[in-house]
Amino acid sequence: QLQLVESGGRMVQAGDSLRLSCAASGGTFNRYNMGWFRQAPGKEREFVGAIGGRTTSTHYADSVKGRFTISRDNAKNVVYLQMNSLKPEDTAVYSCAADYSSLPVWIGQDHYDYWGRGTQVTVSS
Numbered sequence: 001q002l003q004l005v006e007s008g009g010r011m012v013q014a015g016d017s018l019r020l021s022c023a024a025s026g027g028t029f030n031r032y033n034m035g036w037f038r039q040a041p042g043k044e045r046e047f048v049g050a051i052g053g054r055t056t057s058t059h060y061a062d063s064v065k066g067r068f069t070i071s072r073d074n075a076k077n078v079v080y081l082q083m084n085s086l087k088p089e090d091t092a093v094y095s096c097a098a099d100y101s102s103l104p105v106w107i108g109q110d111h112y113d114y115w116g117r118g119t120q121v122t123v124s125s
Helices: none
Strands: 003-007 011-013 018-025 033-039 046-051 058-060 068-073 078-083 092-099 119-124
Touching (some): 018 092, 018 119, 033 068, 033 078, 046 068, 046 078, 058 068, 078 092
Parallel strands (some): 011 119
Antiparallel strands (some): 018 078, 033 092, 046 058, 068 078
């Protein structure tokens, strides 16, 4: 029922900040838990962070904790990923995903029901 479209990815320099957006349509957005994942060339897709639907709790991978912040605007049906102090190792395709669950498994990508196509983030040194 939900369609997701990411935007905001671009090439930036190390130390820069960037905000990604994920626009949702076609469903009751505020009921979905929203996650961000990324996949770098030659690597498996990994969990970045997530934010609850009925709660505002957030969860982050250790690699981005303290640098990235997830937020959502339910009035606009948008979830954001604010990325600060970017490093070259953050280079990846970033995708958002939606999970309709009362007991979400934040890190488990198999538990997410809907996915966007992704947006490329490239961090140069």
